[in-house]
Amino acid sequence: MATAMEAFGRVDILVNNAGILRDAAFKNMTPEQVSAVLDVHLAGAFNVTRAVWPIMREANYGRIIQTSSGTGLFGNFGQANYGAAKMGLIGMMHVLAIEGARNNIAINAIAPIARTRMTEDIMGEAGKGMDPELVTPVVVYLAHRSCDRTAHIYSVGGGKVSRVFIGQTKGIEDPALTAEAVAAAIDEIDDPGSFTIRGGPVRTEVG
Structure with a gap:
């Protein structure tokens, strides 16, 4: 964060996108597989957001995008650790949307479906047409000053965008x-x- 402030003088946008997979059926899942995923997805997002939060509060402006997943929202076999971490990000979003409102800090989430280095081996033929570039426009909108949404979740992939809500x-x-x-x-x-x-x-x- 210090590097960003030195280079730009401010931080307006944060995209919490770090992620790993440690898939296993629940009966075979180890504590190490759980902690590794929670550390990267949830603790990682917490630590980076915590660093940028006072900067955005002082500027009275900020846009934060959480990268959740359909696994957390709807479930997927063999990903109890991943699903728990991704729904943790949604819980964080809901709280920070409330706390950030007074300082014009909006925080939303995407649940992307895209072919990446992390997913290409498991998506197979389903990955065709799921270019990451088809997720980018939603992120750009949510990061833009004109975006007036907060605490919203958007499922996005293959050119389709829809809202998911609780x-x-x-x-x-x-x-x-x-x-x-x-x-x-x-x-x-x-x-x-x-x-x-x-x-x-x-x-x-x-x-």
């Missing part, structure tokens, strides 16, 4: 709640027909 259903309220009442109403509790989009400083009612 929603809370209307559910039920029962001051005398019992396990039996939950079982009887589970379909109503699960019903996504009406929900609230949660995350960041703004909450939106839908349905």
